[in-house]
Amino acid sequence: MVKPVLRWTFIAALVLALLSVLALWSWGRFAASAQGEPSSALSAAPAVTRLDRLVAPMLAQHAPEASGAALVHDGVQAFVARARSARAAERSLDVQYYIWRHDMTGKLLEHELMAAAERGVRVRLLIDDMNVGGLDDALRAMDSHPNVEVRLFNPARNRSSTVMRAVEMGLRFIGFNRRMHNKAWIADNRVALVGGRNVGDEYFDASADTNFQDADLLLLGAAVGETSGHFDRFWNSAAVVPLGALHTAPPRWSLDDFSQHRQQWLADAAASPWIKALAGRDDLDEKLRGDDLPIHWSPSIHVVSDPPEKASAVRARRDPAGWLLYDVMTLLFSARQESWVISPYFVPGDGGALMLSGQARRGVQVRVLTNSLVANDVPLVHAGYRGYRETLLRHGVQLYELRPGEAKTDRELLGSSGASLHTKAFVVDGQRGFVGSFNFDPRSAQLNTEMGVVFDHPGLAAEVKQLFDQGARPAAAWKVQWDDSQGALRWTGAEGERVWHHEPESSAGLRLLVWAMSFLPLESQL
Structure with missing residues (x-):
């Protein structure tokens, strides 16, 4: 049979x-x-279009690069x-x-x-x-x-x-x-x-x-x-x-x-x-002109992207040496004082967890802002992330998980009362950083093509850090901590609020589902 x-x-x-x-x-x-x-792109001209006439005088005040x-x-x-x-x-x-x-x-x-x-x-x-x-x-x-x-x-x-x-x-x-x-x-x-x-x-x-x-x-x-x-x-x-x-x-x-x-x-x-x-x-x-929106000028601002061949089904056509992953990792490896990461889908893998943990052990302030289970629109990704929290926390990495609604500003409330993190940004040593489409997960690293902007400018870095602080404040996010006395995680918010000992505001059914999904051999696809 x-x-x-x-x-x-x-x-x-x-x-x-x-x-x-x-x-x-x-x-x-x-x-x-x-x-x-x-x-190919149509070349810009000195004063042919409205945008030419608006931008050209500003460019003349700065170096060509x-x-x-x-x-x-x-x-x-x-x-x-x-x-x-x-x-x-x-x-x-x-x-x-x-x-x-x-x-x-x-x-x-x-x-x-x-x-x-x-x-x-x-x-x-x-x-x-x-x-x-x-x-x-x-x-x-x-x-x-x-x-x-x-x-x-x-x-x-x-x-x-x-x-x-x-x-x-x-x-x-x-x-x-x-x-x-x-x-x-x-x-x-x-x-x-x-x-x-x-x-x-x-x-x-x-x-x-x-x-x-x-x-x-x-x-x-x-x-x-x-x-x-x-x-x-x-x-x-x-x-x-x-x-x-x-x-x-x-x-x-x-x-x-x-x-x-x-x-x-x-x-x-x-x-x-x-x-x-x-x-x-x-x-x-x-x-x-920067009257309403602060514009930071620097020759260090560059747009980086994976090549389209990264998405090829034929492995021989994929050349990892040209991938965006290496720009991102070079940036993060350069941290000496602080490394702040905003990633809605955060599945660091063993290598990423080792890098961040090693930095924290050596005195670098490592802070990560990501989605909580109830704010994450892809529970399977949370299943891949949950197993790395203990290791990161035990080595001194600070973890913050966005609440599903409290982080809204007045303008953001125009649409709904729910919030989910989608910003992908890193700041290193208050000076260098990245804003783009790259998540700290295997899919961005190995499967999808990604792009973004790298920079070395303290003013722009300060604005991105402000985004982190806004998202990580107690009214907006839970701080995840390791409780040595209980041998378990705990989530804390503003003073006087409930201390959670399981994924905050989540149902038992959702927690069970995510726990079960964490055993699936799918991390490389997340």
């Missing part, structure tokens, strides 16, 4: 493996034949910065995201991209295909405009059937599991926004449920050219396919249909704070 079962199991596994290899081979041939025409960076952490402000820069653009908009939701803020930014295209602006929109399901009608309508091209990173060929898409994802798991996690918004090759935000209501404080606390850097100068260079490398890579190559039938929505949808979206959102913020005085000039 056992032998037939083993035989059929072996045959099934062999067939599945052959189908997987065939699916990978077939997709590779298709992607090679469907490559779009290469293109210098860049300006302003921290943008307010959700509404982040939305307005994207929309206003799109309205100011007269030459090009290059936009790259892991997630683009077709919700209120996503629709409004789709409208801004289309409005720019209708003014003659060239728009290149690059989105990872993992979360594009259901968006094809809107994206195809945009793609049908002569000034817009939409491309997808590592897309599924099956666009109409959810079941077939899932089957393809399963058969191509080795390749499909590797995603483009980059986030960039570039206007006229003069202004860029790079950071941790995707496009969607929860990233701009517009969700009725839970909003993400996040951060971008608004960039001027040499760093914008670096951002455009990274964008071009992805846009022209073998992993990217034009949306039009994935469809044979005409789009369901014509440009006229899409225009009507856009007008309805504007009407539906007319009373929202996001439309009202755009309806006010256009203060983009003041913001870019």
Whole structure:
């Protein structure tokens, strides 16, 4: 009885493996034949567009290699910065995201991209295909405009059937599991926004449920050219396919249909704070001059990114020497006095835990802010993180876990009463730092492509440290401690509040689920 079962199991596994290899081979041939025409960022000029005329005088006051960076952490402000820069653009908009939701803020930014295209602006929109399901009608309508091209990173060929898409994802798991996690918004090759935000209501404080606390850097100068260079490398890579190559039938929505949808979206959102913020005085000039948003200038500000080949299903095409991981680890290894880490998904692995523990043992102040179980939108990640807490705490690392709602500011309360950490940032010795898309976990290190900004500037570092302090204060986060007398963890908040001896505010069922998931051999995928 056992032998037939083993035989059929072996045959099934062999067939599945052959189908997987065939699916990978077939997709590779298709992607090679469907490559779009290469293109590159349109060069900035001294005084051709409004953004040229605004930015060029500021650049003239600094060395050619210098860049300006302003921290943008307010959700509404982040939305307005994207929309206003799109309205100011007269030459090009290059936009790259892991997630683009077709919700209120996503629709409004789709409208801004289309409005720019209708003014003659060239728009290149690059989105990872993992979360594009259901968006094809809107994206195809945009793609049908002569000034817009939409491309997808590592897309599924099956666009109409959810079941077939899932089957393809399963058969191509080795390749499909590797995603483009980059986030960039570039206007006229003069202004860029790079950071941790995707496009969607929860990233701009517009969700009725839970909003993400996040951060971008608004960039001027040499760093914008670096951002455009990274964008071009992805846009022209073998992993990217034009949306039009994935469809044979005409789009369901014509440009006229899409225009009507856009007008309805504007009407539906007319009373929202996001439309009202755009309806006010256009203060983009003041913001870019630093009147309203502190801009820090330094030649040390650089945009770094993984190469698109990191996401290749073929191991021989992946060259780890060029990965962002090494920029991040170089930064963290340089700590002598303090190392502060903000990471919503924190799974340090044995190597990361050893590095942070070793630093703490040698007198470096190591502080980590991450999500609590009830604030984490991915419980499986918390299952991977929970086992490292005791080791880190015993060696002197300070751990803080964000509460699900108390950390909201007045502006953030526009959307919901829930909060989840999404900022990815590090600060070392109060001087050097990183803001971007890189989580301190195996997925960011080994699977997904990531990007961000590294800097060596005390003023910018101080602002990022302030973000940490804001998130780690007792009203916003629980401090996790090791209780030697009990041989267990405890969570403390503000003075007089309850001391927790299990994951705060979590149900027994959720704690049991996370405990069970912690035994799954999936850490490399987290």
